[in-house]
Structure formats: C-alpha cells, structure tokens
Amino acid sequence: MYVKVCGVRTPGDVAAAVEAGADAIGFVLTESVRRLEPAAARELAAAVPEHILTVGVAAGVPAAEAGQLALAAGVRALQLHGPYPREAFDELAGLPLRLVRATSLDETAELTAGAYGEELLLLDSPVAGSGAQWDLARLNQAAPQGHWLLAGGLNPDNVAAAITAARPWGVDVSSGVESTRGVKDHARIRAFVAAARAAA
Numbered sequence: 001m002y003v004k005v006c007g008v009r010t011p012g013d014v015a016a017a018v019e020a021g022a023d024a025i026g027f028v029l030t031e032s033v034r035r036l037e038p039a040a041a042r043e044l045a046a047a048v049p050e051h052i053l054t055v056g057v058a059a060g061v062p063a064a065e066a067g068q069l070a071l072a073a074g075v076r077a078l079q080l081h082g083p084y085p086r087e088a089f090d091e092l093a094g095l096p097l098r099l100v101r102a103t104s105l106d107e108t109a110e111l112t113a114g115a116y117g118e119e120l121l122l123l124d125s126p127v128a129g130s131g132a133q134w135d136l137a138r139l140n141q142a143a144p145q146g147h148w149l150l151a152g153g154l155n156p157d158n159v160a161a162a163i164t165a166a167r168p169w170g171v172d173v174s175s176g177v178e179s180t181r182g183v184k185d186h187a188r189i190r191a192f193v194a195a196a197r198a199a200a
C-alpha cells in the first residue's frame with residue numbers, strides 16, 4: 001500500500017513522515033492554511049531521502065503557474081488538484097516533473113490512472129484538504145483503474161475500513177494526521193502509516 005502524507009510544514013513533520021515510512025510527502029504551494037512559499041518547501045524537500053517522492057500540491061491556478069511553483073520548490077512531482085482538463089496535463093508534459101492528477105468523482109469521469117499522461121490518479125472529496133469524507137459506495141458504479149490513491153477525510157482510525165471498501169493502490173492524508181488545522185501530529189502520522197500498511 002503506497003502512502004502519501006500531505007501538507008507537511010516543518011522539519012519535524014518531514015522527519016516524522018520519513019521515519020513512519022511514507023512513500024511520498026506533499027507540500028502545499030497554493031492557497032491553504034498549509035501553504036508554503038516555494039523557498040520554504042525547497043528547504044524541506046531537500047531533507048527528504050531520494051527513495052521518497054516529494055510532491056508539490058497546487059489548486060486554483062493555471063497549470064503553467066503550478067508547474068513553475070513546483071520547479072521553484074524543488075519537488076519531483078506536481079499534484080494538480082481540481083477539474084483540470086487533459087490539455088492542462090499536456091502543457092506540463094515537457095517539464096521534469098512526475099504528475100499526479102487529483103480530482104473528485106464530481107469533477108471527472110476519467111478514472112484510469114495515466115489517461116491524461118499522469119503517473120498517479122488521486123480521488124478526493126470535492127473540497128480538497130478539508131478532512132471531509134465522501135461516500136465510497138460511489139465507487140461501486142465507477143471503478144478507478146491502475147495506480148490511484150484514495151484521499152478525503154482519512155485518518156488512523158478509518159483508513160483500514162476505507163481500504164477494504166475502495167481497494168485503492170494507495171492512500172493520501174492531510175487533516176487526519178493533524179492535532180489542529182494545519183498542525184501535524186507526529187504520533188498520528190506514525191499511526192496512519194502503520195494502519196494503512198496493516199490493512200493492505
């Protein structure tokens with residue numbers, strides 16, 4: 001089970017995610033309580049070991065701008081979050097960035113990972129980063145294919161059941177490993193990664 005921990009903001013958060021065994025660590029680069037300036041994200045990303053994917057998260061900005069933010073942050077992947085069309089991913093294809101297409105069932109009917117040239121598909125609630133859960137039974141009518149991550153309101157207590165229900169390739173979490181909004185709880189990061197791995 002691939003596990004991404006998102007919205008980290010401090011060196012301690014990075015260390016906790018690395019020690020917990022996360023496969024990917026995300027830095028939010030656009031409007032959010034978790035937003036980091038690219039220079040701050042770059043410093044944190046530089047401390048992440050090579051085997052862990054660093055991901056810049058962007059929403060609500062033109063794709064080209066998101067690409068430049070990710071490059072400035074020195075991350076290896078860009079998670080473009082929202083109802084971006086295929087053309088947006090085409091625009092990014094020439095950049096030295098791996099691409100994550102993050103969207104919701106309300107925003108797309110294309111549920112095959114790689115359909116827009118992305119490496120990973122991420123299915124989230126329509127309100128990204130809110131900690132809101134969504135109805136996983138909707139996946140009974142719309143089964144995602146390939147390397148896709150489940151996100152949206154996951155936490156250490158519900159991730160095992162969510163994996164059983166949705167059968168994702170991986171999971172992604174932000175709010176569910178925080179003590180208060182925007183502040184990561186390192187014990188919850190450890191508990192989340194362990195619970196996801198145990199469920200797989």
Ligand SMILES: O=C(O)c1ccccc1N[C@@H]1O[C@H](COP(=O)(O)O)[C@@H](O)[C@H]1O
Pocket residue numbers: 006007026028031032033034057058059081102122124128129130131132151152153154172173174175176
């Ligand atoms: O975390 C944010 O603030 C954020 C802002 C803009 C786009 C995406 C954001 N986060 C992503 O939201 C999901 C799930 O978050 P949660 O666990 O429900 O809080 C995850 O993919 C984050 O990468």
